[in-house]
Amino acid sequence: MTNRQRPALIASLVTWPLVLLIAFPLLWMLLTSVKPQAELFTTPPDFLPNAITFEHYRRVLEETAFLQYFRNSLVVAVSTTLLVVVVAVLGAYSLVRFAYRGRELLASLVLFTYLLPSVVLISPLYLMLVKLGLANTLASLVAAYTSFALPYALWLLRSFMAGIPEDLEAAAMVDGASRMGAFVDVVLPQALPGIISTALFSFILAWNEYLYALVLVNSDEARPLTTGVMTMLISAFNIEWSLLMAASVMMSVPLIVIFAFFQKYLTSGFGAGGVKG
Amino acid sequence: MAEAALPGARLERRDALLGLALIAPTVLVLGAVIVYPLLSAIYLSLFSLYTPTLEGHWVGLANYRAVFGSGGFWSALATTAVWTVGTLTLQVLFGLAMALLLHQNILFRSLARSLVLFPYFLSTVVAVLVWRWLFNDLYGVVNHALMAAGIIDAPVSWLGTMPNAMLSIIVVGAWKFFPFVVIAILARLQTIPEALYEAARIDGAGPVSRFFDITLPQLRDVLTIVILLRTVWDFKEFDLIYLMTGGGPVNGTRTLPLIVYQQAFGLNQMGLAAAHAVAMMLVMLVFMLAYLRRAGGRVA
Numbered sequence: 085m086t087n088r089q090r091p092a093l094i095a096s097l098v099t100w101p102l103v104l105l106i107a108f109p110l111l112w113m114l115l116t117s118v119k120p121q122a123e124l125f126t127t128p129p130d131f132l133p134n135a136i137t138f139e140h141y142r143r144v145l146e147e148t149a150f151l152q153y154f155r156n157s158l159v160v161a162v163s164t165t166l167l168v169v170v171v172a173v174l175g176a177y178s179l180v181r182f183a184y185r186g187r188e189l190l191a192s193l194v195l196f197t198y199l200l201p202s203v204v205l206i207s208p209l210y211l212m213l214v215k216l217g218l219a220n221t222l223a224s225l226v227a228a229y230t231s232f233a234l235p236y237a238l239w240l241l242r243s244f245m246a247g248i249p250e251d252l253e254a255a256a257m258v259d260g261a262s263r264m265g266a267f268v269d270v271v272l273p274q275a276l277p278g279i280i281s282t283a284l285f286s287f288i289l290a291w292n293e294y295l296y297a298l299v300l301v302n303s304d305e306a307r308p309l310t311t312g313v314m315t316m317l318i319s320a321f322n323i324e325w326s327l328l329m330a331a332s333v334m335m336s337v338p339l340i341v342i343f344a345f346f347q348k349y350l351t352s353g354f355g356a357g358g359v360k361g
Numbered sequence: 362m363a364e365a366a367l368p369g370a371r372l373e374r375r376d377a378l379l380g381l382a383l384i385a386p387t388v389l390v391l392g393a394v395i396v397y398p399l400l401s402a403i404y405l406s407l408f409s410l411y412t413p414t415l416e417g418h419w420v421g422l423a424n425y426r427a428v429f430g431s432g433g434f435w436s437a438l439a440t441t442a443v444w445t446v447g448t449l450t451l452q453v454l455f456g457l458a459m460a461l462l463l464h465q466n467i468l469f470r471s472l473a474r475s476l477v478l479f480p481y482f483l484s485t486v487v488a489v490l491v492w493r494w495l496f497n498d499l500y501g502v503v504n505h506a507l508m509a510a511g512i513i514d515a516p517v518s519w520l521g522t523m524p525n526a527m528l529s530i531i532v533v534g535a536w537k538f539f540p541f542v543v544i545a546i547l548a549r550l551q552t553i554p555e556a557l558y559e560a561a562r563i564d565g566a567g568p569v570s571r572f573f574d575i576t577l578p579q580l581r582d583v584l585t586i587v588i589l590l591r592t593v594w595d596f597k598e599f600d601l602i603y604l605m606t607g608g609g610p611v612n613g614t615r616t617l618p619l620i621v622y623q624q625a626f627g628l629n630q631m632g633l634a635a636a637h638a639v640a641m642m643l644v645m646l647v648f649m650l651a652y653l654r655r656a657g658g659r660v661a
Contacts, residue, residue, distance in 0.1 A: 091465070095467045099463065099467050102459065107476040107477075113494075128505045171387055172387070175386065178383035184384075192653065193396075197395050201641065201645070202597070204402050205394075207638070208401040212397070212401075214415070235395070288482055294486055299626060310484060313490070314604065325500075329490070336487055343482060347478075350478075354544045
């Protein structure tokens with residue numbers, strides 16, 4: 085084993101400095117957010133704060149519309165995820181298990197839309213949502229976010245479901261289950277890891293989206309975090325970096341939670357989602 | 362279990378109507394939020410349309426003549442190419458190197474992997490805010506570090522001058538998106554049979570020739586897919602560039618997606634914006650079709 089430990093040690097010594105370099109911007113965000121304002125402007129900057137303060141967090145929560153933005157983001161991301169997962173689970177099952185005309189074409193269309201630039205759809209979507217009277221609402225964001233989350237979810241679930249053996253359903257149906265009964269009792273539990281992975285991806289995509297929010301919403305009532313936090317940057321006379329870093333940290337909390345507890349679903353989603361060569 | 366041997370083909374042909382019912386919501390939603398907007402984007406590109414009032418008139422192909430006849434589109438195309446090639450090259454090279462390192466049996470490997478992957482899942486808004494703080498002219502860490510290392514004498518404006526602004530977005534793009542390459546390659550590395558390496562070792566192949574003779578050929582397919590996918594995604598990137606530089610200084614980092622946005626919502630020329638968008642899609646189509654051929658082959 086010593087034969088193998090030495091290269092491993094060398095690899096660690098090469099890898100870890102690079103890993104820390106990659107992680108540095110995020111560490112710096114965290115450190116900036118707890119430094120007293122005056123400490124930001126020392127030259128050269130101190131790496132660790134001399135005093136730790138949560139004043140910036142308090143100010144973001146109390147003096148800005150951050151909580152409103154957070155709530156909006158949460159509502160939009162959860163709604164988008166629910167809508168997309170329900171539609172995509174049924175659609176992916178249909179694409180994988182049923183034969184009808186146009187199925188291949190539809191599958192290709194899904195893959196194509198997965199590559200489509202948002203800026204192409206943005207003007208017509210804007211016009212459509214204005215006509216429907218949905219401009220400046222959370223519903224307009226859910227509708228717009230579906231345009232990228234649904235193809236992604238379909239593609240992901242399709243490849244997860246393709247991996248479930250058909251024999252299991254056949255056996256359940258021989259035992260008297262209906263087609264939908266077999267779907268609920270056999271396919272859904274088997275596809276659960278895929279469904280979780282899809283839900284997490286949809287949530288993250290919706291949580292992080294910026295362009296549609298920028299175009300479709302211009303009031304604080306419906307503004308999500310992404311555009312909301314940028315508004316804080318633009319409206320401030322002096323850019324208050326410690327406030328922005330505190331807001332950035334809080335905005336990333338759901339992602340950190342997902343990352344800490346569900347990381348294996350994220351990496352398995354990668355394998356399934358179009359990357360698989 | 363004789364039942365388990367029931368041919369799947371019979372299952373497949375039964376109740377095709379149920380299949381259609383299950384796909385119906387998908388078709389409806391995709392039709393409403395993608396197909397209809399896509400077709401109306403093409404339709405809109407034939408109009409002169411003022412965004413605030415949404416009033417306009419038919420102009421035929423005049424918008425396209427304006428797009429291809431003006432220098433704006435072509436210089437934005439060149440800018441997009443520089444950005445895409447620059448950031449993609451860094452993503453692939455650094456992603457490949459990092460995947461190979463993280464495949465080794467290093468200390469705290471799963472922690473290292475988590476830290477490397479995280480930027481990809483982070484909101485672009487957060488990534489941009491952090492990097493703009495790092496790039497800050499007076500108090501940014503980047504300038505301090507480079508000055509301390511003696512590489513520069515005075516603080517440099519990273520986002521306000523060219524070519525620094527382009528360099529900065531390329532680096533931030535690489536930082537944000539290289540984990541995608543790492544994840545894809547890492548997954549593939551784990552499936553290369555160890556026996557191949559053992560055989561090569563017996564034949565006396567060193568680490569370098571093992572990489573070029575075994576690892577790289579094995580990674581070829583996944584690398585092709587990843588490069589095509591990232592080419593398309595980098596090409597259409599809006600958030601990162603818009604938020605880092607807004608397309609500036611002057612139009613130094615104004616890529617095609619930014620020009621579309623600017624035309625539609627800055628200059629209020631929605632028809633012209635749609636023409637830019639369609640033209641941009643035509644350019645992307647080459648890469649999209651290449652990807653569809655590669656990945657779509659598995660659809661059937």
